Amino acid sequence: MKETEKTLVFNKLLDQYQYLGLTEEFIDEEADFTIHNLKDIHQVIPYQSPVYRTNFFSFVFVKDGSGKYTTDELVFEIRPGTIYFTNPGHFKSYEWRTLEEVYLVTLSESFLKENVHADIFDEFPFLLAETVPPRVIKPDVFTEFEQLYQQINRAYFSRSVYKNRIIGNLFVVLLLRIKECFWKDYNPIYEGNRSSQIVKNFKKLLEKHYRQLASGEAQMMFRVQDYADAQHLHPNYLNNVIKSKTGKAIGTWISEKTIAEAKSMLQNSAISIKEVAYRLGFSESANFSNYFKKHTGFSPVFYRKQQSGTTS
Template sequence: MKATDKLIFNNLKEQYVHFGLPLDEIDDKTEFTIHDIKNIHLDLPFQSPVYRANFFSFVFVKNGYGQYTTDDKLFKTMPGIIYFTNPGHFKSHLWKSLKEVFLVTLSESFLKENVHQDIFEEFPFLLAETVQPRVLSPDVFAEFEQLYKQIQKEYTKNSPYRNRLIGNLFVVLLLKIKEYFWEDYNPIYEGNRSSQIVKNFKLTLEKHYRDLSSGKVEKAFRVQDYADAQALHPNYLSNVIKTKTGKAIGTWIADKTIAEAKSLLQNSSTSIKEIAYLLGFAESAHFSNYFKKHTNISPVLFRKQHNSLAS
């Protein structure tokens, strides 16, 4: 199968629909899911095709065997292993045995809205190209199990504070991952030149939008600016980003703009006019049209719906 033929999924529901898997444990009203996948993969072994997932996945294998791939790397799965993958990579997975394996998926927007805006500054490993899985001792794995099962408990409730509760519990989970996995993580190191370019682009993108939101800079970067930051030709940068992640650089920028806009609309009283200015739009009408084009809802209505849920 050629790279251009591979499947692309923007959320777990799209993936499960394509694979013909049960949807009972997926709530499509939020950009977060958690469930024990033995309830999904009833017929084993299960081998997925190669696909790209435009969301984060965390897998907690208490009892199960198989393997997974990330781009050209193959990893075994076994009891006690924990691993995660981030958006944009070629992936596949094979399950030979499933007794208790929990899967958590979530979007960048969920992280920004319900954890905190500077999520990637505190947890830089989330932007890593490929992170090695870790096999933990039963005692250490039990600490993670207590956390993800509490998250699952909150996920199944209809509380108006559900996402905030999940977000706060997920911070603890990420801190545990940072403590046990990546306390010595070096964010500069990546496997090859293309991976380093993607890594630097993601970090520059994140920092730039943080600076925009805080008012440190006033003008949104163009592709040329991201290329200049790495002393690259913009066409070369665009080709690397598209080839390595499956997403055009313009899509990365648009997704980041929308994620930041949602966070500002939900977590601040800043006017829509000011949000438009902070995100580099000369006119609030241009921002409103842009936001609606990418979300099918106006920023005014988006904020109103969020405020009604929070009250």
């Protein structure tokens, strides 16, 4: 698919459903995690979506449904027993010819890191893969997945104060089963495609560098030039490849990664905000606070209090 000015970009599933005129009542406006049966959303079948991009991860479990989905130039048929997932940045569209029981899970990188696994992409590297083909799972194996996502569904709609932790732990099990089913004999669809390899290398370096910042092994945030030097590329060329393949410029990837790491540290550690700023490469905590507020609308102090439940 070629990018056009009409390509839609959605940061949250709620934004997507609102734009497409789909049912929104099952989507929590504040949540970075959603799960629901698509039959409750699509009142009219068959349905054909427009081309769009999302800035969140999607996992689809097809117990009873048929259609197809497209990611970039690749088209995949969907039939009962299909499981597939997509990560942020790709051109996507989908078509449902029949739809009875198909569960969609969406979640942000922040949710993954805060509630599933702090080193999520080390433990589950397939989440960063360019494109992973769907798998049609044997009925008995699919039943195991069904039991997991139904448990997650019940937790999501519960009122438990531990809801996110329960979801996070169940999702670890779900990802381990996906890893077992999808990753053992994985071969990249775009093997040999230079642009796709550049994107994969960039994502891996981005993740590695922010781990080093968080652990204190690195003190300065990489610039575009640093990411380009790592692959012996001109920075303009690298930025063009990243933007054309993912829909986001390198600067956007860096800022989103910085905020995701900042949120994780503010929520999951007791280190001072000054130390968080230092670990993320900011020379002054005031600069970090301004940066964080610009991208989230909250100060780091307020965000930490909000996550700990101490705001009045």
